[in-house]
Amino acid sequence: MYALKEREMIFVFTGPHGAGRKTVAEMSGSTLGMKQVISYTTRPPKATEVDGQDYHFISPAQFVAAQAANEFIEVSTVNDHLYGIKSSDIEQMFKSSGSIYLILNRSGAQTLKQLYNEHVVQVLIYADKETLAERMRESGDSPEVIASYLSHYEEEIAYRDQCDHVFENVDLAHTVFDLSKTLDQYLNRNLLDLD
């Protein structure tokens, strides 16, 4: 496992599927100069997804081989598909950025917190169930896919009590503004510590 240096920070975005975690994390991330660590998954790519950008899409056999070689620091199964993060990718990202972010479900967030403790800031992004269903319908998900994602809603929302910050994402610009301001405090705190 990669040992973090004193001022290195990991921001973990969690919350229910479709809440806008990816959208707000990318927007705040680019403003604040944070890099995303991309997960590996055995889930097939959606029409709009790009390999290496949204996920590293790999076969179940490739995933199992990487797991057997102890390459993942965290693995999760969602809707029968495997997801994981490689320790080497975290180390690589820290070579070019003092802080990184990941988008994970609650089990992934929990594992990162256990592994890296005070270096991890957990941020929960949410919207109400009907808003999420509407967003998923708009992006072309079938009723079955929507139902299967929403079946995790309560479980993901219940994690809010263990998160450092919680944002309801209704107005996108508003969420990104508040989020960036909050995360900037952690980054500035580290800069001040350097003085």
Ligand SMILES: Nc1ncnc2c1ncn2[C@@H]1O[C@H](COP(=O)(O)OP(=O)(O)OP(=O)(O)O)[C@@H](O)[C@H]1O
């Ligand atoms: N505040 C918002 N208002 C309306 N639509 C939004 C808002 N935030 C995000 N969206 C849209 O909702 C959809 C889901 O957003 P996003 O992919 O960022 O969610 P996510 O939580 O990362 O979910 P996923 O697990 O699908 O990656 C996208 O089409 C995005 O453009």
Ligand SMILES: Nc1nc2c(ncn2[C@@H]2O[C@H](COP(=O)(O)O)[C@@H](O)[C@H]2O)c(=O)[nH]1
């Ligand atoms: N614990 C982990 N969760 C992950 C990882 N990569 C993504 N995710 C989360 O899984 C669900 C499903 O993702 P989807 O893209 O298929 O909708 C979602 O909550 C992701 O944030 C990971 O490496 N570990």
